[in-house]
Amino acid sequence: MPTPVTVLGLGLMGTALASALLKAGHPATVWNRTAAKTGPLVARGAAPAGTVRDAITASPLVIVCLTTNDGVRSLLAPEAEALAGRTLVNLTNGTPAQARELADWAAARGITYIDGGIMAIPQMIATPAAYILYSGANETAFETHRPTLEALAASKWVGKDPGAAALYDLSLLTGMYGMVMGVVQAYALIGSAGVPAREFAPLLREWVGAMTDGLVPGMAEALDSGQHLTDVSSLGINQAALPNFLTAYAQAGISDELFRPLQGLLDRSVAAGHAADGLSRLTTLLKKEQGQG
Numbered sequence: 001m002p003t004p005v006t007v008l009g010l011g012l013m014g015t016a017l018a019s020a021l022l023k024a025g026h027p028a029t030v031w032n033r034t035a036a037k038t039g040p041l042v043a044r045g046a047a048p049a050g051t052v053r054d055a056i057t058a059s060p061l062v063i064v065c066l067t068t069n070d071g072v073r074s075l076l077a078p079e080a081e082a083l084a085g086r087t088l089v090n091l092t093n094g095t096p097a098q099a100r101e102l103a104d105w106a107a108a109r110g111i112t113y114i115d116g117g118i119m120a121i122p123q124m125i126a127t128p129a130a131y132i133l134y135s136g137a138n139e140t141a142f143e144t145h146r147p148t149l150e151a152l153a154a155s156k157w158v159g160k161d162p163g164a165a166a167l168y169d170l171s172l173l174t175g176m177y178g179m180v181m182g183v184v185q186a187y188a189l190i191g192s193a194g195v196p197a198r199e200f201a202p203l204l205r206e207w208v209g210a211m212t213d214g215l216v217p218g219m220a221e222a223l224d225s226g227q228h229l230t231d232v233s234s235l236g237i238n239q240a241a242l243p244n245f246l247t248a249y250a251q252a253g254i255s256d257e258l259f260r261p262l263q264g265l266l267d268r269s270v271a272a273g274h275a276a277d278g279l280s281r282l283t284t285l286l287k288k289e290q291g292q293g
């Protein structure tokens with residue numbers, strides 16, 4: 001008998017999660033603050049709950065996916081008694097500290113807490129491209145529910161620290177945002193000359209792919225070995241080239257707000273004597289000293 005699951009929060013992601021559970025044959029109870037959003041899922045066999053408490057008590061496994069962890073806290077604080085003895089999987093985006101705080105709150109009330117980070121957009125849920133990061137003190141509970149959670153996406157357990165899933169999630173999303181912002185700026189620059197984005201897209205895709213393929217493992221090697229000297233592209237040469245970018249943006253009438261901060265970091269790296277090092281050195285320079293704001 002497939003495990004019954006409750007899903008709290010039926011935004012774009014919560015709806016995709018509940019749909020995947022229904023598709024995999026799990027009895028699903030759904031609740032959303034704006035009740036109308038339950039309609040399409042109910043039409044596909046989900047049970048609508050009138051209250052959060054009714055939703056929670058319908059299943060041993062409760063998944064929550066709201067906008068923020070503040071919302072999760074205010075929604076679940078009055079329902080601790082109903083949650084006691086159940087497993088709560090929180091797939092809301094948040095910080096490691098928020099996850100640890102929720103885990104402590106849950107542990108003190110007999111609730112098994114698992115934090116998660118979804119590495120997918122809603123359309124990728126229940127496809128082989130999606131995975132979800134999980135962490136929490138009770139790995140056994142995770143293993144018990146893993147077969148059910150695999151209906152959503154592949155599962156990656158990242159450790160017993162409840163904050164680990166959020167740490168991995170935010171780190172991966174940081175890489176994504178950096179890349180996305182580069183793409184945003186590239187389209188702005190090429191577009192300023194009237195080149196259609198569609199025409200430029202294949203070049204950009206190939207270039208970004210080739211660069212990240214080499215850079216990601218190469219930088220990891222340098223960071224873990226502490227060997228930052230490079231025969232690829234030195235900080236000195238990058239420092240010398242960056243003004244060309246900033247000037248070209250200004251001359252094209254586009255903002256340099258995404259890229260200007262790089263100048264300060266490159267200047268600092270060269271001033272500190274790292275001109276011959278590769279870009280991996282910048283990672284070490286991002287670390288703030290204790291007490292530095």
Ligand code: FVH
Nearest residue numbers: 009010011012013014033034066067071092093118120121
């Ligand atoms: N969508 C995505 O691509 C990303 C992929 C990676 C993971 N994120 C995170 O998932 C969380 C939910 O995102 P979402 O895309 O489902 O967001 P919305 O469609 O805007 O739905 C938000 C739901 O949260 C409910 N809600 C918000 N605040 C409260 C509250 N205080 N009490 C109860 N429910 C609340 C909201 O309810 P309603 O507005 O419909 O009444 C929606 O159900 C998020 O952490 C992403 O970062 C998604």
